[in-house]
Amino acid sequence: MTVVALVGTQWGDEGKGKITDVLASKADVVVRYQGGNNAGHTVVVGDTTYKLHLIPSGILYEGTTCLIGNGVVVDPQVLCGEIDYLHRGGISTANLYISERAHVIMPYHKVLDRLEEERRVRKIGTTGRGIGPAYVDKYMRMGVRMLDLKSRESLEQALDQTLPLKNEILQNVYGHPGFRKEEIVDEYLGYRKTILPLLTDTSLLVYQARQAGQGVLLEGAQGTFLDIDHGTYPFVTSSNPTSGGAAPGVGIGPNHIDQVIGVVKAYTTRVGEGPFVSELNDAIGDLIRERGREYGTTTGRARRCGWFDAVMIRYAVRVNGLTGLAMTLLDVLDALEDIRVCVAYEYRGERLEHFPADLNVLRECKPVYAELSGWKEDTTEVKDVTDLPAEAQAYLVFLEEQVGCPIQIVSVGPRRDQTMLLHPIFR
Ligand code: GDP
Ligand code: IMO
Ligand code: MG
Numbered sequence: 001m002t003v004v005a006l007v008g009t010q011w012g013d014e015g016k017g018k019i020t021d022v023l024a025s026k027a028d029v030v031v032r033y034q035g036g037n038n039a040g041h042t043v044v045v046g047d048t049t050y051k052l053h054l055i056p057s058g059i060l061y062e063g064t065t066c067l068i069g070n071g072v073v074v075d076p077q078v079l080c081g082e083i084d085y086l087h088r089g090g091i092s093t094a095n096l097y098i099s100e101r102a103h104v105i106m107p108y109h110k111v112l113d114r115l116e117e118e119r120r121v122r123k124i125g126t127t128g129r130g131i132g133p134a135y136v137d138k139y140m141r142m143g144v145r146m147l148d149l150k151s152r153e154s155l156e157q158a159l160d161q162t163l164p165l166k167n168e169i170l171q172n173v174y175g176h177p178g179f180r181k182e183e184i185v186d187e188y189l190g191y192r193k194t195i196l197p198l199l200t201d202t203s204l205l206v207y208q209a210r211q212a213g214q215g216v217l218l219e220g221a222q223g224t225f226l227d228i229d230h231g232t233y234p235f236v237t238s239s240n241p242t243s244g245g246a247a248p249g250v251g252i253g254p255n256h257i258d259q260v261i262g263v264v265k266a267y268t269t270r271v272g273e274g275p276f277v278s279e280l281n282d283a284i285g286d287l288i289r290e291r292g293r294e295y296g297t298t299t300g301r302a303r304r305c306g307w308f309d310a311v312m313i314r315y316a317v318r319v320n321g322l323t324g325l326a327m328t329l330l331d332v333l334d335a336l337e338d339i340r341v342c343v344a345y346e347y348r349g350e351r352l353e354h355f356p357a358d359l360n361v362l363r364e365c366k367p368v369y370a371e372l373s374g375w376k377e378d379t380t381e382v383k384d385v386t387d388l389p390a391e392a393q394a395y396l397v398f399l400e401e402q403v404g405c406p407i408q409i410v411s412v413g414p415r416r417d418q419t420m421l422l423h424p425i426f427r
Pocket of ligand 3: 013014039040041042297
């Protein structure tokens with residue numbers, strides 16, 4: 001009986017899709033609990049690369065039940081497209097279910113996401129997928145839920161609550177013509193054939209799986225520093241990717257989560273705006289970007305790259321209650337002569353060990369670096385941690401000590417067989 005939450009410890013794109021896929025070989029159920037198709041999770045199986053935005057990364061296993069939990073915001077158009085994409089690749093979605101409580105991304109959410117971003121003085125660099133505006137409606141209690149798609153009447157009723165206000169904002173604030181209810185209703189009812197059979201009480205399925213002693217993996221999207229509460233606000237997403245978001249986003253008790261694994265890159269990346277203390281705007285940053293193919297899975301934007309930041313990961317260990325780390329992309333550092341790790345920040349002559357809340361402070365923070373030797377050796381075919389070059393092993397030990405959490409998984413390439421499990425996660 002194990003429920004494992006897998007969370008991003010940085011600014012997203014840590015390799016959650018890959019690690020979820022690896023762990024899903026042993027799990028019975030994989031659940032997404034927050035975010036939406038702002039996520040882009042990559043899974044490489046043999047010669048095929050799958051990019052998943054909404055459907056859990058466990059979907060490539062025939063027998064694994066995949067659930068989109070109530071905490072996710074679902075764009076039905078994207079969902080239908082992703083189901084089609086998987087079917088074209090010969091992947092079954094027979095075990096996919098969606099919470100009827102999940103909120104729906106509507107056309108006006110996507111338009112508002114773009115218009116709000118254009119209007120902002122301080123740009124966030126959102127993915128433009130309508131995520132923020134959909135969560136706004138959820139918390140304004142004027143959202144449309146998946147169960148509203150069950151009949152024309154219920155969808156119309158839900159839209160009557162919200163569309164007049166959206167149109168007023170679109171027309172009067174943004175000079176946009178707005179949306180006609182009939183058009184939205186017709187489009188969204190068109191998705192019902194695919195979607196209605198998938199709607200269920202996903203919380204109950206997870207509860208029953210746990211009662212039956214099955215392994216359940218909760219797949220986080222985004223990352224700790226994109227968390228609406230714990231991230232670098234306002235340069236964050238509109239949900240709680242941290243482990244605390246998993247219980248309400250799935251509909252389980254927090255005491256039912258047995259382990260929390262933090263996925264962490266061997267360095268740091270960020271897409272979009274906001275401060276980044278260990279950022280490298282130089283040839284090493286470019287080398288990491290090229291070696292790690294650091295271009296966004298969702299928007300194709302170049303990711304900003306920097307050294308591993310132990311201050312950030314210490315914070316991630318704390319706010320997620322991490323029980324273990326999965327270290328990814330270690331192989332990207334294979335080419336480097338010397339490696340640096342940010343162990344503290346210096347703020348106006350003062351040493352900070354803990355990540356500050358105030359972005360004005362963060363912007364002025366200078367990284368305090370520890371210097372380590374690189375290994376200049378190819379690690380991509382190493383199958384056992386003890387066979388890694390001595391300097392790479394020393395790097396891992398140093399990071400564990402710095403952040404106070406054991407590394408349980410080491411990944412040296414995108415493929416499944418480029419993964420070393422130091423400690424079994426599911427029996
Ligand atoms: P996610 O959003 O956390 O699932 O991560 P993304 O899929 O957006 O980005 C991670 C990228 O790194 C993907 O292209 C993966 O295929 C790739 N990847 C994952 N683990 C490794 C690794 O250990 N080494 C290398 N070289 N690539 C990896
Ligand atoms: P995965 O799951 C990286 C970033 C966006 C932007 C901010 C807000 O693949 O790790 P949003 O559209 O959510 O309102 O954008 O959050 N962002 C991500 N960055 N990986 C992601 O997901 C992200 N999802 C959102 O770039 O800075
Ligand atoms: Mg991603």
